[in-house]
Amino acid sequence: MLVGIVGKPNVGKSTFFSAATLKNVPIADYPFTTINPNLGMGYVRTRCVCKEMGVIDTPRNSVCNDGIRLIPVKLVDVAGLVSGAASGRGRGNQFLDELRQADALIHVVDASGGTDEEGRKVETGSNDPVADVRMVENELDLWIFGIISRDWERSARLAEQTGSSMVAQLAQRLSGLGIGEGTIEDTLLRLKLKADKPVGWNEGDLMNLVRALRETNKPSLIAANKADLPGAQERVESLRKTEKTVVPCAAEAELLLRRASEHGLIRYTPGDRSFEVVKDDLTPPQTRALQLVKEKVLDAYGATGVQQAIDQAYFGLLKAIVAYPVEDETRLSDKNGNVLPDAYVMNGGSTALDLARKIHSDLAQGFLYAIDARTGMRLSGGYTLKNGDILKIVSSRSAKHG
Numbered sequence: 001m002l003v004g005i006v007g008k009p010n011v012g013k014s015t016f017f018s019a020a021t022l023k024n025v026p027i028a029d030y031p032f033t034t035i036n037p038n039l040g041m042g043y044v045r046t047r048c049v050c051k052e053m054g055v056i057d058t059p060r061n062s063v064c065n066d067g068i069r070l071i072p073v074k075l076v077d078v079a080g081l082v083s084g085a086a087s088g089r090g091r092g093n094q095f096l097d098e099l100r101q102a103d104a105l106i107h108v109v110d111a112s113g114g115t116d117e118e119g120r121k122v123e124t125g126s127n128d129p130v131a132d133v134r135m136v137e138n139e140l141d142l143w144i145f146g147i148i149s150r151d152w153e154r155s156a157r158l159a160e161q162t163g164s165s166m167v168a169q170l171a172q173r174l175s176g177l178g179i180g181e182g183t184i185e186d187t188l189l190r191l192k193l194k195a196d197k198p199v200g201w202n203e204g205d206l207m208n209l210v211r212a213l214r215e216t217n218k219p220s221l222i223a224a225n226k227a228d229l230p231g232a233q234e235r236v237e238s239l240r241k242t243e244k245t246v247v248p249c250a251a252e253a254e255l256l257l258r259r260a261s262e263h264g265l266i267r268y269t270p271g272d273r274s275f276e277v278v279k280d281d282l283t284p285p286q287t288r289a290l291q292l293v294k295e296k297v298l299d300a301y302g303a304t305g306v307q308q309a310i311d312q313a314y315f316g317l318l319k320a321i322v323a324y325p326v327e328d329e330t331r332l333s334d335k336n337g338n339v340l341p342d343a344y345v346m347n348g349g350s351t352a353l354d355l356a357r358k359i360h361s362d363l364a365q366g367f368l369y370a371i372d373a374r375t376g377m378r379l380s381g382g383y384t385l386k387n388g389d390i391l392k393i394v395s396s397r398s399a400k401h402g
């Protein structure tokens with residue numbers, strides 16, 4: 001699973017990405033190093049099962065801070081989108097390539113209204129972020145439209161003449177986006193477009209199809225960033241009138257808190273409502289900066305919003321769940337005695353076999369059954385994982401860990 005950070009230039013995407021991927025808590029087994037500067041690991045934040053199970057855990061692939069589990073997830077900082085990007089303007093084609101791989105989008109807007117449509121700095125409040133949301137969505141739609149509509153009339157006619165469904169052809173065109181036949185069939189049905197009569201579809205029909213496919217394939221939420229600036233609160237409210245999920249956000253504040261925590265000035269777990277100063281000789285500028293974050297962000301909104309946006313993208317939009325594989329189902333440990341060593345973020349609907357596959361292909365190939373550590377019950381490979389499941393995978397082949 002991969003979440004993309006999108007938006008027009010200068011809204012704070014890179015600041016969001018830097019804050020989200022800054023490691024202010026060390027992880028023992030770090031899952032991957034940066035492949036390119038735009039792709040990195042952030043965390044999702046979830047209540048760990050350690051408290052419920054009454055154990056003190058020793059996480060390896062993730063972190064547990066007093067019962068809060070931070071689990072690495074992938075994020076991609078997509079190049080800024082401007083009007084015309086779909087036809088190659090700006091860094092058009094680059095953003096499309098980065099976007100292709102994303103399963104969901106965090107759409108960052110400038111809630112202070114202080115950047116124009118091209119990302120130039122303007123007077124605070126003079127730009128409407130709702131218009132920016134539409135601009136970016138429109139670019140995404142035009143891009144998908146471009147993929148679908150190429151040589152459309154001829155293909156549609158040919159399909160009707162040969163009596164072949166448009167579903168397969170659309171799926172082929174959209175395979176790069178990972179949109180399969182099932183999604184296309186459902187969407188056509190919902191829009192009452194006949195798959196075997198594509199000649200009758202007009203441009204409006206095609207645009208509706210595109211929009212619906214985008215919403216399914218790239219579900220998104222709005223991170224209303226720069227919420228610390230004057231007037232942002234009003235624009236957060238107006239965004240809430242038109243957008244489904246709006247998370248007020250202050251990426252710069254989150255970056256500051258994570259850095260301060262990394263340097264031992266404060267105690268702060270990403271997503272916390274507050275921080276605690278632990279170093280007693282802060283410089284006056286440090287004290288002032290932290291005080292501002294507290295007043296303008298934490299007290300005003302309850303959090304910086306960066307962690308909340310990521311959690312909402314994974315658990316809300318993508319309906320992800322967390323599973324804890326163990327090798328000893330009574331001690332809840334691995335072979336080396338690490339308790340609840342790993343936590344995996346998985347697609348909603350994943351099975352016990354999917355979990356085995358995620359750990360090691362050998363484990364999946366020799367899959368016999370899984371054991372639910374809570375109940376001791378045996379589960380088959382087709383068992384659908386529930387959030388917080390702790391499972392031992394029993395396999396005829398052993399996986400080599402580490």
Ligand SMILES: Nc1nc2c(ncn2[C@@H]2O[C@H](COP(=O)(O)OP(=O)(O)O)[C@@H](O)[C@H]2O)c(=O)[nH]1
Nearest residue numbers: 009010011012013014015225226250251252253
């Ligand atoms: N006040 C304020 N400024 C921010 C915030 N996040 C980013 N910025 C500033 O917005 C400008 C653009 O940020 P950047 O991350 O480079 O934007 P990008 O072009 O979307 O990647 C920079 O000057 C940041 O310091 C925020 O939460 N609050």
Ligand SMILES: [Mg+2]
Nearest residue numbers: 013014015080
């Ligand atoms: Mg940037």
